Amino acid sequence: MKINLLFVIDSLDCAGAEKSLVTLLGLLDYSKFTVDLMLFAHGKELEKLVPKEVKILQPLRYTNFSNLRLNDAIIASITKSEYRMLLSRLKYSSNLRKKKYSNSQKARLFWQSTSKVIESNPTEYDVAISYAQGVPTFYVAEKVRAKKKIAWVNVSYRLAATEKQFQKKYYDQYDKVVAVSDTTKEIFLETFPAYSKLVNVVYDINNPHFINEMAIIGEGYKDNFDGIRILTIGRLAHQKGYDIALDACKKLKDAGVPFRWYALGKGPLKEEIKKNIEENELTDHFILLGVESNPYPYIKNADVYVQTSKFEGYGIAIAEARMLNIPVVTTRFDAVFSQMIDEKNGLVVDMNSEAVCEGILKIIHNHSLRESIIKYQKAEKKGNLEEVEKVYQLIE
Template sequence: MPHKIKVLFRHRSMEMGGVERVLLDLLENLPRDLFDITFFLTIDQGELRKSIPKDIELITLQKGREDMSANKLLRTLQLIKRNLILSFYRNNPKILYRRIIKKDFDLEIAPTYAEFENILSSPLSSRKIAWFHTDVGYDPDQKRVLSRINALKKFDWVIFGSKQTRDVITDLYQIEYPKSSIIYNSIKIDDVKIKALEFPVHYDTHPVFSSMGRLHSRKNYHTLMNVHKKLLDEGFSHSIAVIGGGAEMENLKKQAKELNVENTFLLLDSQINPYPYIKNSDYFVLPSESESYPLTIGEVMGLNIPIVSTNVGGIPEMIEHDFDGYLVEPDEKSIYEGMKLFLTNTNLTEKYKKNMVHSVEKFDNEKIYNQVTSVFQKQYKLKG
């Protein structure tokens, strides 16, 4: 029987997010006859932890908030203890591998920049592979950017989530990555179509623009809310439903109250199944200042919902402007003009719906799994 390539993926926790969904997809679909996969989850936490495939070995270091005491004092003590343990093992990777991981691996994978340091400090003689999904052009913290893009050079291979993600580093910093490839994230359109029918969703005010993303300032929902208010004031009745949780939730709630749009700018928080909310909307809007290759765009195209999106990151590699969607700049004026166009021009949105039916053919998942498999096999051969 041929030797299976032993692969270790490392990740912090499984809260709902794009990277976590990409990671789960890889864990599910990489061929088991070629790979023996282990997943090291630092904290057993997050909505998606129950979705980890049962046939891979799971190693966890600390329990998540969900499994901690309901007593506030006890919980605080548990969190302090957890942080001390995490800090100890982060600073002592040899002890972590000896006591907790206890296995040797051919390949070690960092699915996000948060794991770069952990993988690079591994004591194993494995080949080390990084995934990078971040558009560095929108990060004002130069020190942080340089630390990430320099860390990438230390890996044996880097997989970029879009062409733009790699190109922008070359354009801004004149840094090239000869040991790298571009592999798009797979998009499960058939699964999304099934999930979208799981339960009914009714909105009070149509037309509805849905949106989905983590509530982070660079996702630009504060700007979207200003646009929403402006359109309402001009007599364009509509509502916006935002699916996602995150650090900006309280700020956005406060802003909605100040603008008096709490009934029409709906903050729906994270949803295990967001697709019925999208399917029952009329349009989709993505206002982000930065993205890489967002799964959501392909999923929404699969549900045949017309999209107005900012022209950032790898999005123009997914949407052909004014053919199967409409691209705008990530500022208030451009987003306003794009949304107003959707609210006033049904012929346009019908054209996008018609063209999207064929556009989804560009998302070929088998090709993606084959590309990842090929990179892993080549790196294993180089390990010798």
């Protein structure tokens, strides 16, 4: 009899955890498993890459309700007696307007506001997996029946006392916790030392065959630029350090380097970043490309891949650049040395714009260093498909 699995994640937008999940789903043996996938937001780019064997569950009633325009939501609450949903939505929106919150705070506010109107999953599963911290973790803990529950943690998870207290009662419902790097595990256990016997490390899974195939199909840059192409991939959010990237971009411009710096991603800082670009006259130098479901032609045709993150659980885009033999310049975030070897497969620099700029210039101008990095990358082990076996051991 097949093992009945449920995976839960916020959405399949183009980001690291989402790409890792899609890769894992593409590698599962469907003669052994039946798989349901639960999303809190639908219609994102990576959904088209989900294997046909996976059943994407219908949206939650609250998901559909929250997507209505406010006037339509008010009408629906009257005609369909959805008053509790309307109050939950208004409560969450009101809380968000009070101040700026971290992702963990937003997840708590969302669940506190809406959990009572979110229906439970009617199926009992052999294994239920929340593939991201926050709302997926709360949902699987409270709304899903399963013989075994596994929580994935894919960021450096330092929590304030309020968030720690709130989340502990949900993690108490899990049989296993998976961290995506040794550093992520260490940081998680700083917050939740009581779970030391539950935590396993499974790295974000990268499939080099898939990435190389995707890199030669589809379109990449369309501007016919013949200078140095720099690429960054990441959500337009504080975590990814775009303030550092933009200041480094200005320094490169002042240095007279013929370059364009491209960014793939979307997020809450889009307007702020656009304003910074205009104010610093970087319109021709820092290019926001939005979201692409296939970023690999962009990576393959970049001269330098740059990651200015302030924290990461692993850094899947760095791994993808390495697999395509593109020199990397990255900030020294917590988990960076789980895959980077400074001056071997790229440069690891201090978390400031001067260091990032110097690292890029070093890659551009020091041809022997650049060639030695590419040579090292070509000889590196590509991908980590063996991590799937760790997933099987957790599940079976």
